[in-house]
Amino acid sequence: MKRRMGEDDIAALSALVEAASHEDGHRALGEHKWLDLVQGGREGFAGFVASEATGRRRVIGYAQLSRGLDSWALEYVVHPRWRDEARLRSDLVAAALEEVGRQGGGHVHLWVPKPGPDDDAVAESAGLRRGRDLYQMRRRLPVDGAQASVATRPFRVGEDEAAWLEVNNRAFRGHPEQGSWTLAQLADRESQPWFDPAGFLLHEEGGALAAFCWTKVQDDDHDGGEVGEIYVIAVNPDFQGRGLGRELVLAGLEHLAGLGLDKAMLYVDRDNTEARALYRSLGFVDDHVDRAYTGDIAARSRRTEAARS
Numbered sequence: 446m447k448r449r450m451g452e453d454d455i456a457a458l459s460a461l462v463e464a465a466s467h468e469d470g471h472r473a474l475g476e477h478k479w480l481d482l483v484q485g486g487r488e489g490f491a492g493f494v495a496s497e498a499t500g501r502r503r504v505i506g507y508a509q510l511s512r513g514l515d516s517w518a519l520e521y522v523v524h525p526r527w528r529d530e531a532r533l534r535s536d537l538v539a540a541a542l543e544e545v546g547r548q549g550g551g552h553v554h555l556w557v558p559k560p561g562p563d564d565d566a567v568a569e570s571a572g573l574r575r576g577r578d579l580y581q582m583r584r585r586l587p588v589d590g591a592q593a594s595v596a597t598r599p600f601r602v603g604e605d606e607a608a609w610l611e612v613n614n615r616a617f618r619g620h621p622e623q624g625s626w627t628l629a630q631l632a633d634r635e636s637q638p639w640f641d642p643a644g645f646l647l648h649e650e651g652g653a654l655a656a657f658c659w660t661k662v663q664d665d666d667h668d669g670g671e672v673g674e675i676y677v678i679a680v681n682p683d684f685q686g687r688g689l690g691r692e693l694v695l696a697g698l699e700h701l702a703g704l705g706l707d708k709a710m711l712y713v714d715r716d717n718t719e720a721r722a723l724y725r726s727l728g729f730v731d732d733h734v735d736r737a738y739t740g741d742i743a744a745r746s747r748r749t750e751a752a753r754s
């Protein structure tokens with residue numbers, strides 16, 4: 446278990462993530478988790494690296510744990526040649542859950558992209574239940590015959606943060622990852638190489654931030670080209686149900702098409718029926734599912750630890 450990764454670890458883990466991403470046709474570790482790994486030092490971060498027992502001792506599996514405001518997130522990556530070794534996944538998950546217990550226990554989300562029966566079995570044997578399903582949806586660009594009819598302007602760094610945080614946190618209230626953003630989290634995204642205020646569109650009415658659509662251009666794991674993502678979109682609750690969500694998605698897609706991109710994607714909770722209906726009506730189709738398994742891990746007492754050592 447490591448709290449901070451050295452350069453060699455990061456190189457070995459990049460190779461593992463790349464091999465897994467290539468095999469699966471999607472990125473293995475989510476953006477938040479990859480940043481935690483590379484930047485290091487985040488409270489509650491722990492990485493678990495599994496290597497070959499003999500020979501070159503290549504890295505064949507990895508699990509990453511990070512502590513959120515009120516829960517833990519866990520994800521694992523297994524090298525394509527080691528996928529038949531069910532024990533490897535189980536051991537990685539068990540090691541991470543033990544660490545959660547040592548750190549006082551709590552609610553855990555284990556995220557698995559394109560989950561299969563093996564993942565269901567690993568989660569079940571670790572005492573976790575099936576929870577949220579997150580859909581990745583996609584569509585081609587441009588959107589023929591539909592144009593946004595509301596005005597938007599780019600986000601202004603250093604000016605718009607407070608209003609954006611207020612609207613974002615209200616619109617996503619109760620959402621486990623998006624509902625309680627801080628200024629530090631927003632500043633972190635603003636400092637990323639992909640951040641482009643021109644693709645972070647705000648719509649104002651009567652001086653209030655009524656809705657926003659934050660887009661992002663990234664490498665497409667499907668074909669090595671680029672894809673435009675509707676990264677975060679929300680309508681201020683005071684302005685919902687008036688067609689603004691639809692207009693802001695269209696504005697975001699127009700921006701992405703204007704950059705010359707020919708496809709767009711986004712992530713949405715299976716339970717977010719309003720948003721899924723909206724995206725479907727705009728021509729998005731389901732691509733694949735990322736699944737969360739959840740459970741509550743008890744704190745491990747010092748006595749348990751002593752008995753085991």
Ligand SMILES: CC(C)(COP(=O)(O)OP(=O)(O)OC[C@H]1O[C@@H](n2cnc3c(N)ncnc32)[C@H](O)[C@@H]1OP(=O)(O)O)[C@@H](O)C(=O)NCCC(=O)NCCS
Pocket residue numbers: 616617678679680681684685686687688689690691692712713714717718719720722723726
């Ligand atoms: C999802 C969201 C952006 C929609 O914005 P909105 O301005 O309220 O939605 P619109 O008025 O543009 O409605 C567009 C479509 O959404 C769907 N929709 C909106 N409200 C709905 C409801 N209560 N029930 C079912 N469908 C609904 C409909 O398909 C509607 O199409 P229609 O015009 O044919 O009826 C907004 O509800 C929101 O900010 N939610 C919280 C944040 C969020 O979930 N963001 C998306 C994360 S992926």
